[in-house]
Amino acid sequence: MALIVQKYGGTSVGSVERIQAVAERVQRAVNNGDSVVVVVSAMSGETNRLIGMAKEIQAEPTPRELDTLVATGEQVTIALLSMALQARGQDARSYTGAQVRILTDSTHTKARIQSIDTDTIRGDLDAGRVVVVAGFQGVDEHGQITTLGRGGSDTSAVALAAALKADECQIYTDVDGVYTTDPRVVPKARRLDRITFEEMLEMASLGSKVLQIRSVEFAGKYNVPLRVLSSFQDGPGTLITLEEDGVEEPVISGIAFHKDEAQLTIKGVPDSPGIAYKILGPIGEANIEVDMILQNIGADDTTDFTFTVHRNDFDKALDLMRKTADELGAREVSGNHNIVKISLVGVGMRSHAGIASKMFRVLAEEKINIRMIATSEIKISVVIDDKYLELAVRALHDAFELDTPEVSLS
Amino acid sequence: MALIVQKYGGTSVGSVERIQAVAERVQRAVNNGDSVVVVVSAMSGETNRLIGMAKEIQAEPTPRELDTLVATGEQVTIALLSMALQARGQDARSYTGAQVRILTDSTHTKARIQSIDTDTIRGDLDAGRVVVVAGFQGVDEHGQITTLGRGGSDTSAVALAAALKADECQIYTDVDGVYTTDPRVVPKARRLDRITFEEMLEMASLGSKVLQIRSVEFAGKYNVPLRVLSSFQDGPGTLITLEEDGVEEPVISGIAFHKDEAQLTIKGVPDSPGIAYKILGPIGEANIEVDMILQNIGADDTTDFTFTVHRNDFDKALDLMRKTADELGAREVSGNHNIVKISLVGVGMRSHAGIASKMFRVLAEEKINIRMIATSEIKISVVIDDKYLELAVRALHDAFELDTPEVSLS
Structure with a gap:
């Protein structure tokens, strides 16, 4: 009976069918006895569609308004995923960043998370509900909608996992884990079962773009076990953890x-x-x-x-x-x-x-x-x-x- | 120097071009010396697109989630219209229903407005800003997003006008006023300069669907002068007012x-x-x-x-x-x-x-x-x-x- 935060990116929720597949995966975790908080991005293409309209109107859109605009993308996904869970008989509730008070500074379009109010989420989890939270967005102390910048949904997931002291933060992507190198270059490249935060940071900053650097830093700082998995195929993925004493680390990861x-x-x-x-x-x-x-x-x-x-x-x-x-x-x-x-x-x-x-x-x-x-x-x-x-x-x-x-x- | 609430429906904000035309019209009112609060609907077609996705997922979508979903429609419009005003050099700020605390009961999909916090709006107006508010939506006492049901944006506009004690609430539509009868049936039908709330209620409930009945009732109750105008052509529209003593009323309107x-x-x-x-x-x-x-x-x-x-x-x-x-x-x-x-x-x-x-x-x-x-x-x-x-x-x-x-x- 673990508390799991699962994060699904834009491709994983890119259509009604995929949202239903995510609901199935979430329900499987609940059936395993886990409490699940789901963090989702906007459906793939949606953020670009919104930004496109904004740029037609204003060459450099006002950051405050741009945040209000693009935050609708995740709001659509949380509602649809909650409906998909309800349709399967799984009670669920959606929350925008503002609704669970993901409090950020006021730096529109690249705000930083300061705190999260977990009371509402805990109440829902205790009542047996799946909680679906909009990634990428927050609210400042004046109630203004903010966004965290590209890849911010990963950061939202890790921050929620840290605030909730979750047992694991699972990042679902279109790859099934972190590899020894790019499999397109080296077909023999092997999926790593585990990797340390420091290694992951070096891998990420060097072009292995599985996770946003900020979310890995954040996970390392708060010691949140992070797992990268595929949302399209089953498998254990790669666990990103602190370096453990006593475990013989491979020389090169x-x-x-x-x-x-x-x-x-x-x-x-x-x-x-x-x-x-x-x-x-x-x-x-x-x-x-x-x-x-x-x-x-x-x-x-x-x-x-x-x-x-x-x-x-x-x-x-x-x-x-x-x-x-x-x-x-x-x-x-x-x-x-x-x-x-x-x-x-x-x-x-x-x-x-x-x-x-x-x-x-x-x-x-x-x-x-x-x-x-x-x-x-x-x-x-x-x-x-x-x-x-x-x-x-x-x-x-x-x-x-x-x-x-x-x-x-x- | 009057305080005007202007409301634009989905057709009036149905494209980037039309949003820019609305911005121009709003700016004209500001240039006339008026303080302007704008209430907007979702871009035409957007609400139906969202409901379509919801129904693919759940035959009868969970009302709470449906409200969270469709409320994104107006949120997109407020951001885009604020950008269009900023692009013209007119300072503007967007607010969702929740952000200006349009407090409603918790009857999802047909909530009723209970109160509105006008402090933020007044502050912006005093600072020379246009305030752009999402119609159709509110928030209940638990912070849940609610919607007012079909035509709710008219109700939002009237409620805001009442709360702000505005001088006039202008409802922009695709017709240029209230007519003696349907001009498609009687080409000689004449636009009325004014009509009473009671007459308007009878006209509306009998099929002259210019305004939502609820918004007319509301305007009558709070004595908000209501004006129906076209957002596509200039003209005085039709003013809907209380019956005034001393004015000779026409026998038949x-x-x-x-x-x-x-x-x-x-x-x-x-x-x-x-x-x-x-x-x-x-x-x-x-x-x-x-x-x-x-x-x-x-x-x-x-x-x-x-x-x-x-x-x-x-x-x-x-x-x-x-x-x-x-x-x-x-x-x-x-x-x-x-x-x-x-x-x-x-x-x-x-x-x-x-x-x-x-x-x-x-x-x-x-x-x-x-x-x-x-x-x-x-x-x-x-x-x-x-x-x-x-x-x-x-x-x-x-x-x-x-x-x-x-x-x-x-």
């Missing part, structure tokens, strides 16, 4: 990669204090996000500076760099937008040496040139030419034996 | 008619106390609404009883009447579903004799047989064969000179 990177290098910059700020300041002001940053000693008291940005921002960043290079008297600016970043991720890395050198050896054996390297406690990332992406990921997946649960270090 | 009537007659019923109840009891229990009721003395201590119902209920009512006739030992049951009801309406009727006889004379001259007659203080209704509808209405419109503002009694 997975290989993430990010295709949309571009690299910029400015060479022969006079090496003086504040040089990094002078180079990256204009990039930040232009709202361009910087991913990796490397600085090397160059020739003659100068320094070489390299960083990566999203490929879409490459041209803009290159223009800015040329201006900066003129101002600083740098020798040369170069760039490359045909690169990818590949990362090995694993908490076990902390206690094992030799991972990096093994990675570099595998790539060398495949004659793949490494352009940049960056490391963190549980991650090693390399930047290589994008034409080698598949080759590199497959070679690493094989070398680290990720297709089998046991990992060797030979 | 208009001619209403009702096409979907059917008549049932049970003859030779033993005349005993409670006979009307014995006849109409089963009709009421079957949820059939009865309109006109007539009882005549028949032959030999028996009585003849005639009543009208909606044409859709005719077969069911006839079956019930045959059973009743058997039980009561009545002589004969007959019915006719090819009839119409035509009514002359006018508060001036009270102080003028001869209206009825003039009406009967006009119909006789056209050789139209009258099957039933009923009268009230400000109305005379006759039931005739439906084939004579157009002929009768035109003859009466001419005879009472409704195409000219002055009415003669000659």
Whole structure:
């Protein structure tokens, strides 16, 4: 008899038929003896339809009104899912974010949750009802409707699970769990039974877009066991938990990669204090996000500076760099937008040496040139030419034996 | 500098273009120096789309969830209209029924308004904002979303006007006012500059479906001046007010008619106390609404009883009447579903004799047989064969000179 929060995204509730399939799945959990709170997104396509109308009216829609508008998407889904449950004889009640007082700050379109009033929900659960809550939305202290931004329904689910001290927060998606790497690149990629929050954060930020980073952070902070499952097929999914003592962690959990990177290098910059700020300041002001940053000693008291940005921002960043290079008297600016970043991720890395050198050896054996390297406690990332992406990921997946649960270090 | 409540129905806000036209009209009122509160319905078609999805899921959708579902319709409109006003540089704020605490009872799908909190609205108006409120919806004391039933947006507008003590409540529709009769039947039909609440109630209940009866009753009760205007063309519309002393009321304001009537007659019923109840009891229990009721003395201590119902209920009512006739030992049951009801309406009727006889004379001259007659203080209704509808209405419109503002009694 567990308390479960289940979250279904837009694709999972994208039609009347799918909503009925979700109702069936929810009822199965209730029949297993669990108390269930369901968090749902808007039906797929609905949010874009609403935003489309808004933009026809106002090029940059007033954020307060945009929130009021798009919040209707989830409100439709909660009502329909509650009806689907009632139609199956399962008592259920729907609640908007405002109705269960998912209190947020007033930052419209990307509000942050501050608290949730769980009294009403607990009352319904005690009465044997399924509680269906609108994800993605909340209300500020003035009663204004707010939304949490893209992927906010995951955050709503985790926040509800934390507030209710739920036994598990299940995120239903169109994939059946977290994989060692993208199965489209490596057919032998294996679904992980469990992964730590830290690993999941690295995997998510590196392009394994199963969950929103914010919801994983949130789950980690409040120690909410998070499970990723498929809403279209049965299976245990992947459990995301705190690192547990006593459990032998695999050295490498997975290989993430990010295709949309571009690299910029400015060479022969006079090496003086504040040089990094002078180079990256204009990039930040232009709202361009910087991913990796490397600085090397160059020739003659100068320094070489390299960083990566999203490929879409490459041209803009290159223009800015040329201006900066003129101002600083740098020798040369170069760039490359045909690169990818590949990362090995694993908490076990902390206690094992030799991972990096093994990675570099595998790539060398495949004659793949490494352009940049960056490391963190549980991650090693390399930047290589994008034409080698598949080759590199497959070679690493094989070398680290990720297709089998046991990992060797030979 | 007046305080105006404007209400726009689903057709008036049925597309992005129409919402922009409404914004233009609202802004014109603001530019005239008026403070404006706008009440809107869901975009036309939206409520039916939502109900369609609900019925796919649940044959009889749970009322609580149905209200949560359809309330999204107006929420979309308030947000889009507020954006359209903002886009024109006019500050505006949207509010759902819950946000301005349009407090109702808990009778989902046909809730009744109990109170409205006007503090927020007044604050916005004082700050120079247009306030856009979702019609049709409210919230009960437990925070559950309720709706007021069909045409409820008119009621919302009138209730807001009453609560705010507005100078006028303007109902924008697809007609430019209240006419002496249906212009499709009588091309010479004339728009009335003003009409009393009582006349309007009789006109509305008799098939001139310009306004919901409830909103007219409400406006009359709270003495809210109500004006019906077109949202597609400019014009003064029709003002609906209390009868004013000193103003010479026209004898007849208009001619209403009702096409979907059917008549049932049970003859030779033993005349005993409670006979009307014995006849109409089963009709009421079957949820059939009865309109006109007539009882005549028949032959030999028996009585003849005639009543009208909606044409859709005719077969069911006839079956019930045959059973009743058997039980009561009545002589004969007959019915006719090819009839119409035509009514002359006018508060001036009270102080003028001869209206009825003039009406009967006009119909006789056209050789139209009258099957039933009923009268009230400000109305005379006759039931005739439906084939004579157009002929009768035109003859009466001419005879009472409704195409000219002055009415003669000659």
